[in-house]
Amino acid sequence: MKKTILFFALVAVTGSIFAQKKTTTSGIISFDATTSKDALPKAENKTVIAAIDAKKGTIAFEAIVKNFAFSNPKMQEHFNGATWMDSEKFPTATFKGNITNLASVDFQKDGTYNAEVAGDLTIHGITKPVKTTGKIIVAGKSISTNADFSIKLEDYGVNGPAIGAGKVATEPKISVSADLQ
């Protein structure tokens, strides 16, 4: 009898631990590097892997760089080329971080929470610390998250001639959103 109780207790604890981690493979990252000279450098990647561990407060994203879809073929070619993202050599972009105000987010209670996030963003093979704020929306067992921020391309060694010519913003706007189950 004791063994049976212990078994069910273990199952319950294990289930609870697994339930802390929510993931999706359909997160969205969009970036907008348009300028007054060029409206083309913007794209969206809809197949981003995202994960939040509510207990630990960790948050992570992974994206295949070549899956940023542009409307213009030439712009997509430039984006993946050696002077921009060099996606042959650096096929993924990742973020690994933590919710720094975890105490302010109640994952057990439905609501919209302001989250402060800090972590390491790796683009073009270069990792830099970033900080941003975003929203975490808890609705039942689902968690949605979104954040808007900008990065300096030169920090990540991206400095092609189009950037110097003012055709690509030096600090593109990045939007991240994910519905995690």
Add this chain to the structure above:
Amino acid sequence: MEAVKKKGSSVLKKALVVISVLLVVGGGAIWYIFNLKFSDTTKIKADYTVNALDLIHEFEKNDSLSNRKYSEKIIVVNGMVSEVEAADTTVNIKMADSTSGSYIIFAFQQQHLAEAKSIKQGDEVSIKGSCSGGAYSEILETEFITFKRCVINK
């Protein structure tokens, strides 16, 4: 002296005509390139036709080699839908290897989203799209292969 002046003026006129033509042609070419849009994938001939599980296994075996072979190629993938993932206004379709958890995910062309929304888990489908390559996910600890500009292959 007058003849030399006339000759010089004629050369200048010719040079101006050539420069004007070059500017018009060059400007036209730039305008064309920057107004070009990706074609509807239904109208593009596929480079490869593959079975979903075979493609997953090929990437699992050697994703560097597979990336060189398939990246930016138009591929028809046949297989069973393991999951339909809705995100905001969009829908992605997945085909997964239930043993390893590795998967292919297809993001659809905007004008073909309605077709994707009609697909259900368990359906046998044929999807055509542009392969963006695959990588090992440190988050999920599986191989994932992504596609963009997809359509249901009819």
